[in-house]
Amino acid sequence: MAEAAKMQVSDEVAIQITGMNKWYGQFHVLRDINMTVQRGERIVICGPSGSGKSTLIRCINRLEEHQQGQIIVDGTELTNDLKNIDKVRSEVGMVFQHFNLFPHLTILENCTLAPIWVRKVPKKEAEETAMHFLTKVKIPEQAHKYPGQLSGGQQQRVAIARSLCMKPRIMLFDEPTSALDPEMIKEVLDTMIQLAEEGMTMLCVTHEMGFAQAVANRVIFMDQGQIVEQNEPKEFFNNPKSDRTKLFLSQILGH
Amino acid sequence: MAQGFTRTEMLPAMPPPVSESGTLKWLRENLFSGWLNSTLTAAATLFIAFVAWNSFPWFWHSVWNAGSLNECRQIVTASAGEGATGACWAFLRPWWGAFIFGHQYPVDERWRPVLAFGLLFAALAPVLFAGQKRNLTIILAVVAAFLVLTLYLASAPSLAFALAILGVLALLALAQVQPGKLLWFTLAFPALCFWLLWGGSIWTPIVAVAGFGVLYLVFRLASPVIGLAPAAGAGFVAAVLWWMFVDAPVADALQSAIPIQLLWIASDKFGGFLLSIVIGVTGITFSLPLGILLALGRQSDMPIVKMLCVIFIETIRGVPLITLLFVAAFVLGFFLPPQANFDLLLRVLILVTFFAAAYLAEVLRGALAALPRGQYEAADALGLDYWRAQRLVILPQALKISIPGIVSTFIGLFKDTTLVVIVALYEPLKGITHLVRQDINWKGIYWEPYIFVGAIFFIFCFSMSRYSKYLEDKLKTDHR
Numbered sequence: 001m002a003e004a005a006k007m008q009v010s011d012e013v014a015i016q017i018t019g020m021n022k023w024y025g026q027f028h029v030l031r032d033i034n035m036t037v038q039r040g041e042r043i044v045i046c047g048p049s050g051s052g053k054s055t056l057i058r059c060i061n062r063l064e065e066h067q068q069g070q071i072i073v074d075g076t077e078l079t080n081d082l083k084n085i086d087k088v089r090s091e092v093g094m095v096f097q098h099f100n101l102f103p104h105l106t107i108l109e110n111c112t113l114a115p116i117w118v119r120k121v122p123k124k125e126a127e128e129t130a131m132h133f134l135t136k137v138k139i140p141e142q143a144h145k146y147p148g149q150l151s152g153g154q155q156q157r158v159a160i161a162r163s164l165c166m167k168p169r170i171m172l173f174d175e176p177t178s179a180l181d182p183e184m185i186k187e188v189l190d191t192m193i194q195l196a197e198e199g200m201t202m203l204c205v206t207h208e209m210g211f212a213q214a215v216a217n218r219v220i221f222m223d224q225g226q227i228v229e230q231n232e233p234k235e236f237f238n239n240p241k242s243d244r245t246k247l248f249l250s251q252i253l254g255h
Numbered sequence: 256m257a258q259g260f261t262r263t264e265m266l267p268a269m270p271p272p273v274s275e276s277g278t279l280k281w282l283r284e285n286l287f288s289g290w291l292n293s294t295l296t297a298a299a300t301l302f303i304a305f306v307a308w309n310s311f312p313w314f315w316h317s318v319w320n321a322g323s324l325n326e327c328r329q330i331v332t333a334s335a336g337e338g339a340t341g342a343c344w345a346f347l348r349p350w351w352g353a354f355i356f357g358h359q360y361p362v363d364e365r366w367r368p369v370l371a372f373g374l375l376f377a378a379l380a381p382v383l384f385a386g387q388k389r390n391l392t393i394i395l396a397v398v399a400a401f402l403v404l405t406l407y408l409a410s411a412p413s414l415a416f417a418l419a420i421l422g423v424l425a426l427l428a429l430a431q432v433q434p435g436k437l438l439w440f441t442l443a444f445p446a447l448c449f450w451l452l453w454g455g456s457i458w459t460p461i462v463a464v465a466g467f468g469v470l471y472l473v474f475r476l477a478s479p480v481i482g483l484a485p486a487a488g489a490g491f492v493a494a495v496l497w498w499m500f501v502d503a504p505v506a507d508a509l510q511s512a513i514p515i516q517l518l519w520i521a522s523d524k525f526g527g528f529l530l531s532i533v534i535g536v537t538g539i540t541f542s543l544p545l546g547i548l549l550a551l552g553r554q555s556d557m558p559i560v561k562m563l564c565v566i567f568i569e570t571i572r573g574v575p576l577i578t579l580l581f582v583a584a585f586v587l588g589f590f591l592p593p594q595a596n597f598d599l600l601l602r603v604l605i606l607v608t609f610f611a612a613a614y615l616a617e618v619l620r621g622a623l624a625a626l627p628r629g630q631y632e633a634a635d636a637l638g639l640d641y642w643r644a645q646r647l648v649i650l651p652q653a654l655k656i657s658i659p660g661i662v663s664t665f666i667g668l669f670k671d672t673t674l675v676v677i678v679a680l681y682e683p684l685k686g687i688t689h690l691v692r693q694d695i696n697w698k699g700i701y702w703e704p705y706i707f708v709g710a711i712f713f714i715f716c717f718s719m720s721r722y723s724k725y726l727e728d729k730l731k732t733d734h735r
Contacts, residue, residue, distance in 0.1 A: 118643075
């Protein structure tokens with residue numbers, strides 16, 4: 001892909017994970033995860049369900065707690081220190097499978113809530129920023145509606161705009177298109193591609209292999225809580241090394 | 256053979272057939288959908304007609320003017336013939352004041368609860384109809400009209416009369432310019448209400464409220480230095496010190512310098528609906544915040560906080576309110592030092608508040624549990640800290656879900672205020688009604704006082720219920 005080549009990756013480290021392990025009770029869900037994400041990288045994480053890929057990116061903004069190893073996001077190590085956690089969370093945007101918009105607030109209020117209360121941006125300025133990003137995701141005319149009045153695809157684009165309003169340096173996507181009708185997937189993917197082209201550091205859990213080929217500069221395949229294979233998309237799809245990866249690819253691309 | 260089909264033009268929408276809409280459909284679906292439903296409809300109609308037919312003459316022959324029950328009966332017999340029955344509401348004239356204020360509340364001071372009652376609505380309006388200029392204006396205008404009429408009837412002193420009307424008109428003017436600022440009156444109202452109802456020096460409530468000012472000041476000054484939570488703690492300690500050591504001398508000094516006071520009326524003089532409303536409104540006001548804290552505490556990750564909340568909720572909920580009132584009235588006395596003069600009404604207020612808070616906490620816990628986990632996660636992911644996430648994202652939704660449960664608890668609380676008769680307070684249902692029935696003139700009266708009290712309670716409770724319906728509709732944003 002021509003655009004992919006244009007997108008620059010810097011040497012600066014955005015996320016550093018070393019020797020990370022996580023358990024749910026007795027269940028060892030993430031096993032010895034090591035990865036480094038450079039600023040500007042677009043990483044797609046895929047794998048069968050239950051492989052721990054969502055848990056991995058949820059650890060990066062501490063929605064899940066890890067028990068061993070080290071996660072450093074933007075130079076801040078994630079520990080039990082609440083101050084650090086809130087700092088990291090305000091720098092890392094997250095988009096969820098089920099959008100998780102706040103149903104009691106209008107679209108505009110959804111977008112201005114965190115900037116006003118966390119970043120202490122004046123209301124007027126926050127609203128201008130929100131309208132800027134709502135225009136960018138192509139739904140400025142919905143600003144005064146409530147989430148319940150929007151389609152799934154529109155809601156997901158609002159969710160992306162809401163995250164962007166915090167001016168994050170890293171964006172996490174947790175299966176952003178899995179809950180959408182086929183007709184709506186494209187509008188969300190277009191927004192994500194646009195974001196990637198602007199140089200946003202992105203980690204994306206998704207099964208949209210077209211998206212991976214279009215914008216990712218690295219694909220990570222996980223199974224049973226560990227990273228099984230990672231490579232640039234061309235190599236990953238055309239020349240997978242591990243048998244598990246081959247099986248997975250044959251199943252999702254097989255029809 | 257399968258045949259291909261291609262639609263060339265899309266069908267437009269058409270109105271439904273007549274039998275599928277209108278009154279006829281409603282009747283058929285709701286009243287006569289089958290033989291069982293039709294029978295029940297007929298039986299219910301007959302029953303309603305029977306009750307109405309038999310009770311109607313009693314209401315129709317109501318007597319409003321008489322000196323005693325016997326006189327009532329003579330009037331009924333004279334007008335409706337031998338053997339006719341009629342309601343006797345004439346007892347309301349001599350006993351009206353007792354029903355409303357209690358039979359011991361000084362007659363000359365009755366304008367004070369009247370004024371407090373009127374201002375209560377002025378104080379509630381900004382909370383119930385936040386920022387809605389039209390509703391606020393209507394309510395304040397009604398309050399002004401109500402006060403002009405009732406303060407005149409209660410023969411309030413002219414100075415108080417003038418000040419009250421001017422005050423409400425000022426609020427009315429404020430509602431036109433800056434309706435948001437009306438909340439300041441709401442905040443000041445508890446102190447004002449306390450002073451109007453109990454009386455004494457005006458400096459007592461003012462200096463006591465200044466304690467909150469001390470709390471806020473210490474918090475503001477200390478929070479940049481030592482952080483939010485320790486600053487809040489320091490502010491709380493400072494306020495407690497203020498109330499323990501500074502409060503009384505300062506209030507006394509101010510009182511001797513600028514003496515402004517009303518006649519002191521002790522709590523045991525309160526009675527009737529005044530008592531019910533004081534307990535009900537105080538309980539409702541303070542149990543909601545306490546209930547929210549208990550519900551959050553019960554969900555907390557901190558085991559000790561959680562355990563304390565669970566113990567509090569389960570203990571209070573596990574014991575009948577009457578037992579708690581009994582404890583408040585008689586048992587607490589054994590544990591307090593002999594010189595401690597802890598007002599009985601205050602004790603009752605605290606226990607009623609605790610009781611309602613425990614129930615509210617459980618109502619809210621249900622709503623908190625019903626919220627999708629994603630809401631908590633989205634708030635966290637945006638970097639909102641615990642209290643902001645609760646206040647801006649979680650509680651608005653949880654409170655909305657639990658409006659019916661919360662209002663049920665409030666209605667229950669308001670009706671439970673009649674139980675304070677057990678600790679010898681003269682609430683309207685048993686306390687005052689009992690006095691009426693002991694009155695030599697009205698001996699033998701039975702239904703009427705209870706119907707009267709019941710009707711007044713119904714008005715209050717039904718209003719609360721209607722308001723909750725209005726609020727539910729107003730907050731409906733999910734468009735299902």
